[in-house]
Amino acid sequence: MSKFSGVDYFNIDGLLSEEEILIRETVRDFVESEIIPIIEEYARKGEFPMHLVGKMAELGLFGANLPSEYGGSDMNNVAYGLVMQELERGDSGIRSFVSVQSALVMYPIFTFGSKEQKRYWLPRLAKGEKIGCFGLTEPDYGSNPGGMVTKAEKTEGGYILNGAKMWITNGTIADVAVVWAKLDGRVKGFLVEKGMKGFTAPEMKGKHSLRASVTSELVFDNVFVPESNLLPNSDGLKSPLMCLNQARYGIAWGVVGSMMACYHSSLTYAQSRVQFGKPIAGFQMTQQKLVYMVTEITKSQLMNLQLGRLKDSGQLRFQQVSMAKRNNCDIALDIARVAREIHGANGILDEYPVMRHAANLESVKTYEGTHEMHTLIVGEDITGLPAFN
Amino acid sequence: MNIAVCVSHVPDTTTKIRIAADKQNIEQQGVSYILNPYDEFAIEEALKLKEKNGGEVVVISAGGETSKETIRKALAMGADRGVLLKTNGFVDSISLAKALAEEIKSNGSEIVLMGKQSIDYDNSITAQAAAEILGYGCVTVCVDLKIDGTKVIAEREIEGGREVVETSLPVVISAQKGLNNPRYPAIKGIMEAKRKPIAEKDAALGKVHTVLSELKLPSAKNPGRIIGTDSSAVPELVRLLREEAKVI
Numbered sequence: 291m292s293k294f295s296g297v298d299y300f301n302i303d304g305l306l307s308e309e310e311i312l313i314r315e316t317v318r319d320f321v322e323s324e325i326i327p328i329i330e331e332y333a334r335k336g337e338f339p340m341h342l343v344g345k346m347a348e349l350g351l352f353g354a355n356l357p358s359e360y361g362g363s364d365m366n367n368v369a370y371g372l373v374m375q376e377l378e379r380g381d382s383g384i385r386s387f388v389s390v391q392s393a394l395v396m397y398p399i400f401t402f403g404s405k406e407q408k409r410y411w412l413p414r415l416a417k418g419e420k421i422g423c424f425g426l427t428e429p430d431y432g433s434n435p436g437g438m439v440t441k442a443e444k445t446e447g448g449y450i451l452n453g454a455k456m457w458i459t460n461g462t463i464a465d466v467a468v469v470w471a472k473l474d475g476r477v478k479g480f481l482v483e484k485g486m487k488g489f490t491a492p493e494m495k496g497k498h499s500l501r502a503s504v505t506s507e508l509v510f511d512n513v514f515v516p517e518s519n520l521l522p523n524s525d526g527l528k529s530p531l532m533c534l535n536q537a538r539y540g541i542a543w544g545v546v547g548s549m550m551a552c553y554h555s556s557l558t559y560a561q562s563r564v565q566f567g568k569p570i571a572g573f574q575m576t577q578q579k580l581v582y583m584v585t586e587i588t589k590s591q592l593m594n595l596q597l598g599r600l601k602d603s604g605q606l607r608f609q610q611v612s613m614a615k616r617n618n619c620d621i622a623l624d625i626a627r628v629a630r631e632i633h634g635a636n637g638i639l640d641e642y643p644v645m646r647h648a649a650n651l652e653s654v655k656t657y658e659g660t661h662e663m664h665t666l667i668v669g670e671d672i673t674g675l676p677a678f679n
Numbered sequence: 680m681n682i683a684v685c686v687s688h689v690p691d692t693t694t695k696i697r698i699a700a701d702k703q704n705i706e707q708q709g710v711s712y713i714l715n716p717y718d719e720f721a722i723e724e725a726l727k728l729k730e731k732n733g734g735e736v737v738v739i740s741a742g743g744e745t746s747k748e749t750i751r752k753a754l755a756m757g758a759d760r761g762v763l764l765k766t767n768g769f770v771d772s773i774s775l776a777k778a779l780a781e782e783i784k785s786n787g788s789e790i791v792l793m794g795k796q797s798i799d800y801d802n803s804i805t806a807q808a809a810a811e812i813l814g815y816g817c818v819t820v821c822v823d824l825k826i827d828g829t830k831v832i833a834e835r836e837i838e839g840g841r842e843v844v845e846t847s848l849p850v851v852i853s854a855q856k857g858l859n860n861p862r863y864p865a866i867k868g869i870m871e872a873k874r875k876p877i878a879e880k881d882a883a884l885g886k887v888h889t890v891l892s893e894l895k896l897p898s899a900k901n902p903g904r905i906i907g908t909d910s911s912a913v914p915e916l917v918r919l920l921r922e923e924a925k926v927i
Binding site for chain 1: 751
């Protein structure tokens with residue numbers, strides 16, 4: 291396939307700073323040479339490519355938007371979004387790893403953690419020496435996390451945790467889990483470390499999606515967590531939702547990378563696949579599909595950019611993130627399916643990235659707030675009437 | 680150790696070249712520019728030398744305002760400061776070497792690294808000419824470099840093998856693919872690069888030796904020929920490869 295040089299139909303690069311472009315190009319080069327050549331094999335094996343962790347840390351991808359004092363790079367949110375976009379052009383599972391490490395582990399430790407917790411964990415997580423995961427969702431509480439049954443009870447010198455979490459990215463390979471549990475009926479965050487007695491994290495098998503990513507259960511059977519592992523500034527369900535808002539922001543950007551991968555593969559394929567004596571790109575129905583793709587990509591790019599500028603200026607509302615996450619995931623999945631059609635039967639082979647993206651996006655559309663929940667968040671915002679409680 | 684790296688801002692290798700109406704330039708629309716790939720090896724080697732021995736790495740590029748993007752990338756990889764020698768339009772290689780040598784001399788750099796050629800004009804002259812003007816030693820097409828004190832031991836790629844040469848500082852080295860694996864600029868480096876200085880001055884090009892008359896596209900390739908579809912075509916194929924294409 292011809293080399294990927296970005297999709298920029300509206301000269302959106304003209305709205306980016308030199309530094310934002312350089313960050314994007316760097317991650318694009320990294321994805322091109324380190325992720326794309328190996329990812330199909332790992333997806334087929336159902337394994338996360340662990341060897342990428344050190345390389346991604348060296349690039350500075352973990353917690354890059356945090357202050358340099360804690361191992362970050364003070365990167366702005368638009369650049370962060372572009373990093374997510376490029377990573378997800380490689381694979382949603384790889385982007386998920388970085389999202390979790392940065393937005394769901396480093397962010398809550400930075401935001402709700404004590405000085406000691408920040409000093410200990412953040413530089414290690416930034417360097418990839420430690421891996422983190424985030425435990426909110428439970429087997430019976432997905433869209434309704436407030437109903438969680440995992441609970442913490444005060445005991446001498448700490449807390450006793452009981453309960454279970456499900457659908458936890460990185461769970462089995464994590465050194466630390468940011469776990470949300472009810473303490474006297476109020477949601478609080480705890481840092482549960484690998485090896486704590488009674489804590490296990492078995493991997494969930496049999497996934498048809500995000501195969502190059504580790505998904506786990508977290509089980510807490512009378513786990514003693516010392517007082518120093520409570521995130522002291524976490525308070526109520528709002529705290530984990532703040533984390534999810536960070537991650538959803540990254541997803542809104544990330545899926546544009548999947549769209550670009552599917553579009554690029556489709557365009558290249560359609561220009562070289564000859565039927566009835568001419569490339570199929572020359573047929574009206576194929577052109578209609580390609581034009582749909584590039585138009586939707588352009589719309590999502592513009593939406594994301596404004597989302598990022600709002601976030602950087604402190605004006606972003608979480609409902610706006612919901613709209614972008616909802617729209618972009620929905621469109622990305624649709625683009626992947628249309629891309630499969632353009633590729634004909636070839637589209638089902640892993641010689642092309644299309645089917646892997648399509649399968650991944652089924653998860654991405656659902657995790658971090660389902661399509662339906664984001665619809666209702668925006669619905670409530672514009673009507674003033676909540677439809678889900 | 681005072682190290683200078685000379686870099687070029689060149690069209691991306693995937694660019695489809697179109698000649699502008701004045702035949703002096705290529706059409707700029709839709710062309711993205713990159714750091715000359717051979718120069719990446721030069722930067723990486725400079726950074727490794729600096730990490731080992733300390734000192735400063737200065738990046739010098741001759742070109743227009745947009746060449747700063749390429750200097751910035753080198754700074755993001757870890758170079759300390761940049762110098763843009765401003766030029767306008769076509770510059771012949773000897774004049775370019777003279778301008779670079781002038782800057783290198785004023786900077787007092789003892790080790791000068793650059794790619795073995797830039798992938799746009801492909802002259803492969805600048806390193807040798809700069810070394811001559813400076814009175815420095817010169818090793819071209821370098822694939823391995825060891826510097827110990829003032830002693831320089833370098834391996835060059837030659838037809839069918841390698842040549843090991845020895846020289847001493849000061850020296851100009853032109854880098855070939857294989858010298859090292861260039862690092863990615865880390866995000867921290869990119870963020871720091873904007874605070875690193877880029878000095879701008881007019882390039883001291885001196886006497887112009889060569890002027891550009893016109894740019895032309897290569898002539899269109901001859902269409903392919905099918906001489907058969909089974910093994911019976913092999914003898915004819917071999918004959919054509921030998922007598923017509925002269926490749927075997």
